[in-house]
Amino acid sequence: MRRLPALGDAFAGDPGADRIVPPSGFTARLTQFTAAAMAFLAVFALALSLAAGRLADHWGEALARTATVRISAPEGQMATQTDAVLAVLATTPGIAGARLIPEDEQRALLAPWFGPDLPVESLPLPRLVEITETAEGMDAEALRLRLSGEAPGAVLDDHTRWRRPLVEAAGRLRLLGWLSIGLIGATMAAMIALSANAALAANARVIEVLRLVGARDTFIARAFVRRFTRRALEGAAIGTAAGMVAVAVLPGDGAGPGVLTGLGFRGLDWLLPLALPLIAAGVAFGATRLTAMRVLKGIT
Amino acid sequence: MIELEDVSHSYGGGELLSGISLKLEPGSFHFLTGPSGAGKSTLLKLCYAELTPSRGRVRLFGAELGGMDRDAVARTRRRIGVVHQDCQFLDHLPLSENISLPLLAAGRDVAAEAGNLKELMAWVGLEAQAGSLPPQLSGGERQRAALARAVIMAPDVILADEPTGNVDWEMSLRILQLLIELNRMGKAILVATHDLNLIRAAKAHVAARVLRIKGRQLLLAGADL
Structure with missing residues (x-):
């Protein structure tokens, strides 16, 4: 001083x-x-x-609060497994919301690479579900186990690997x-x-x-x-x-x-x-x- | 005020001064003489703590030099006015500022003491040179200015190292007269000089002791001085 x-x-x-x-x-x-x-x-x-x-x-912030579920199922099982995934997510603690990404939005995501006229319906594209977590967050490993049981074609990507x-x-x-x-x-x-x-x-x-x-x-x-x-x-x-x-x-x-x-x-x-x-x-x-x-x- | 007791000083492996004892009392007047290189300047430097003794004790105003820190040495130097042969001025400052430098260093209000400064410059006859730079002055003017700077803090002791070394006889007498005036005010004066005529001239006016450095020892000079 x-x-x-x-x-x-x-x-x-x-x-x-x-x-x-x-x-x-x-x-x-x-x-x-x-x-x-x-x-x-x-x-x-x-x-x-x-x-x-x-x-x-x-x-x-994005890493901590968002995740994606990718569903790759045979054509006849896609709707069933998608519903199963949404049901699992609706009952999983730590998830604030789950949104099935509409086809036009998927098309927009792919447009930069394939152009705007991409016939999404004719391609075997996976369905994407965007997850928003609560502040407390979810247990990713537990969710993976449940998804493998309810929807074998669903893969949880919590963005950790690349983010x-x-x-x-x-x-x-x-x-x-x-x-x-x-x-x-x-x-x-x-x-x-x-x-x-x-x-x-x-x-x-x-x-x-x-x-x-x-x-x-x-x-x-x-x-x-x-x-x-x-x-x-x-x-x-x-x-x-x-x-x-x-x-x-x-x-x-x-x-x-x-x-x-x-x-x-x-x-x-x-x-x-x-x-x-x-x-x-x-x-x-x-x-x-x-x-x-x-x-x-x-x-x- | 200043006391050296059995002081020795070594330089470069050799002893320059040996077993020196000296006491400067208020109102005393001492001349210090001896051949060039005998150690006159060294003895003066020991008196104002520019040098420290290799042996013996130096007491400045009752305080042991060995126990003083740098601030204490600085404060003590304000009570000792020193006149060097080469004057040691700051060449970029006008004479008046050089003379008032001790006031500034001591944290005093220089502007408030302008009257005293003017009086002091008149006393040494340098009123007209107040704004001159030191290199513009003659040897005698520089010596008188150095004396003015030495006394501006109203010190108790004046130490002068060859103060008349670079001036003619008339100017030497004028500087001597100023030193005698200071001594009559009660100041202790110690003048190192090799000018025996100056010493003789002084003894006609003041009871001065003459000391001689010979063979590293300090001796009282003979009756011829």
Whole structure:
């Protein structure tokens, strides 16, 4: 908690204390550029992470709540087995509803592959029953056993086999996004620490004079910390703004759950990148302060 | 105020000072002399804790140097004004800001003390140079400015390392006069110099003790000084 007032000082500024360190145009631009570039990348990592999160939630929700029963029976038994399946489903705990998919809807599902004029009635297509589960969910294994007894041609597909890897992939993509943000922050901290180290080395004489006249380490460190924190804040603000504009103009309808078409911010998500400049300033504050205090300990 | 007791200091494997004892009392005036490289500057640095002794004890205003943390050393230095031969200014700051640097470092309101600063600059004869940068000043002006910076915190002790090393005789006497004035205000003064004429000139006005570093030891100088 002792650091909070000092972080406030970094933004409040002190013109007198600021002037004790000579201006250094190169390191100033370098720090600002680093912060801007890192903030720009962080905006994309954040957008990716949020999009992957939405995808994982969407697929996970669908996985948890829907299943399909496919009935492949000889022509004479199709209606009987379909009725048997619907009857079993109607009495199975955990199932909120079961809907026999009509033939025209099946035709629509197949249309992208076979064209709109597909004579569904003349093909030996299986019948499909869409199941919607309750929040508690059903016992898939128990249902399979009952279906094998009542309708031997019915196969329960609870989507687990193909949906779960997708959900896991989306979850990992989300994790990767957050990991990228962490790495971007750590890289920025390292680069600012290097810049601060160079600035402290270049101003060794200034530091010696200040120690000579009775300046405490915190006073000297503050002069450097304030400067680097401000540069990081300014740079990160520019980078964040540029990143948000770039995300906003990305092509895509923004409505779908896909990573590519859904990459971006929705609603209040747009507020999240606004925290990046403050986080960058905090990172710069910590990195510079740690560097300065370490270097100052080596000077009497 | 400043007390060195059986202090030795080693550098690069060799002992530069050995068994030094010195006490600076309020109102005392000491000259420290000896050939170049004898350890005059080292002894001064021990007095304001830029160096620590390899043996012996240093007490600053009653506190053991060995028991002081870095903040305590910084606070103690505010009670010791130091004048270096090379002045040690920040070349990018105007003279007035260099002189008021100790006030800023101590967290004092520099603007509120503008009157005192102006008075101090007049005392050392540098009113007209307030806005000049240090590289624009002559050697004598820089030395007087260094003296002004050393006394702006109203320290109890003034340590001066060859304060007249780069100035002519007339300017040397002027700086000496300022040091004597400070001594009359009760400040303890320790001046390291190899200028024996300056010491003789001072002894005409003030009861100064002259110490000589010889063979790593601190000796009281002979009656010729």
